[in-house]
Amino acid sequence: MTMNTIILAALKQVLTLVCGLGTHKKLFILIYHRVLDEPDFMRPGEVDKQTFSWQMALLAKYFHVLSVSDALEKLKTNSLPARAVCITFDDGYADNLLNAVPILKKHQLSASFFIASGYLNGGRMWNDSIIEALRNMQQAELNLSGIDLGVYSIATSTQKYAAAQQIIKKLKYLQPAQRLYLSEQIAACVNGLPDNLMLTHEQLKQLQQHGMAIGGHTVTHPIMAKLDVNAALQEVIDNKNALEKLLKTQIDYFAYPNGKLGSDYLASQVDIIKTVGYQAAFSTHWGVVTANSDLWQLPRFTPWDKTPVKFMLRMVALYCNTVK
Structure with missing residues (x-):
């Protein structure tokens, strides 16, 4: 034992x-x-x-x-x-x-x-759209200042995770329509996000x-x-x-x-x-x-x-x- x-x-x-x-x-x-x-x-x-x-x-x-x-x-x-x-x-x-x-x-x-x-x-939940989009981004920086969400370093896996969590926190308590719109703008930066x-x-x-x-x-x-x-x-x-x-x-x-x-x-x-x-x-x-x-x-x-x-x-x- x-x-x-x-x-x-x-x-x-x-x-x-x-x-x-x-x-x-x-x-x-x-x-x-x-x-x-x-x-x-x-x-x-x-x-x-x-x-x-x-x-x-x-x-x-x-x-x-x-x-x-x-x-x-x-x-x-x-x-x-x-x-x-x-x-x-x-x-x-x-x-x-x-x-x-x-x-x-x-x-x-x-x-x-x-x-x-x-x-x-x-379907894909709004937060999953953000997570999967950042996972698949190849650039070192994500600039979302055009939709008032700031700029993020995403060169490493640690940075990608941190950026996703910061963005999700900013969007979480917005009105549903606005939250969906902004998450879709981020998702549109990447092709082929999972739909399963x-x-x-x-x-x-x-x-x-x-x-x-x-x-x-x-x-x-x-x-x-x-x-x-x-x-x-x-x-x-x-x-x-x-x-x-x-x-x-x-x-x-x-x-x-x-x-x-x-x-x-x-x-x-x-x-x-x-x-x-x-x-x-x-x-x-x-x-x-x-x-x-x-x-x-x-x-x-x-x-x-x-x-x-x-x-x-x-x-x-x-x-x-x-x-x-």
């Missing part, structure tokens, strides 16, 4: 205690976006297949992984198992099916996938056929806080209707795009999610779900630790820092 195995076994016991006892157990909800073929200098925050594989092996061995519907039902009836975890994905990338699902199935795990329906079948990043309709059906749950995530992934009531309602309704028509099933859960209350969605917009018939909704605020959590703003956490022991330690820390 290796030292890491001994440490992980000990942490499992600690987790059993800190995640709650009796009827006061807590639920951990993980959030992913992509599972890459291999590490990518333009997307260092995303896991690759190797990392996702050991993370899922860890969850299968040391935790009780539940579907969202089962977990919320058990939370309601005070019957959560110890070390309860849900796995979720946002946006609808093709590698969710191609890379994540085979690994999930290998470990007999399920996940929920929240889909921005407007990007299916060859997102799921197709057929791939989304396959995702469902593999036993994965599908949820709503708006049509165009806007910053909902920037939309008026009617526009926000339309984004949510059209997304739900499109997914239900395609998959021929009821969609019960929703994830807010970007997911931070105040900056990304408004407290008043929570009522929209209730009105259209969703049963619960998910934010991206860090934390662990308890019986006292708001069912319409459930917290989630993105794991980034590079080793199993650190991964487990972070989960212990989050369990400890969440008030029952």
Whole structure:
């Protein structure tokens, strides 16, 4: 038995205690976006297949992984198992099916996938347009002063990543139409950007056929806080209707795009999610779900630790820092 195995076994016991006892157990909800073929200098925050594989092996061995519907039902009836975890994905990338699902199935795990329906079948999210454009640029400098976005050095991979993040930060909270226009101006500087990043309709059906749950995530992934009531309602309704028509099933859960209350969605917009018939909704605020959590703003956490022991330690820390 290796030292890491001994440490992980000990942490499992600690987790059993800190995640709650009796009827006061807590639920951990993980959030992913992509599972890459291999590490990518333009997307260092995303896991690759190797990392996702050991993370899922860890969850299968040391935790009780539940579907969202089962977990919320058990939370309601005070019957959560110890070390309860849900796995979720946002946006609808093709590698969710191609890379994540085979690994999930290998470990007999399920996940929920929240889909921005407007990007299916060859669409590309605005931030991906920026990332892929800068990746493929050959020049040493990118001059965007003509559209008031400044000048960037992009001679190295490090500079390309930094420039992309700076541009995305500048555009993120603009009005949707302006954000799209500017990202398209940048994308137009490069030919042949990928059009297969997102799921197709057929791939989304396959995702469902593999036993994965599908949820709503708006049509165009806007910053909902920037939309008026009617526009926000339309984004949510059209997304739900499109997914239900395609998959021929009821969609019960929703994830807010970007997911931070105040900056990304408004407290008043929570009522929209209730009105259209969703049963619960998910934010991206860090934390662990308890019986006292708001069912319409459930917290989630993105794991980034590079080793199993650190991964487990972070989960212990989050369990400890969440008030029952």
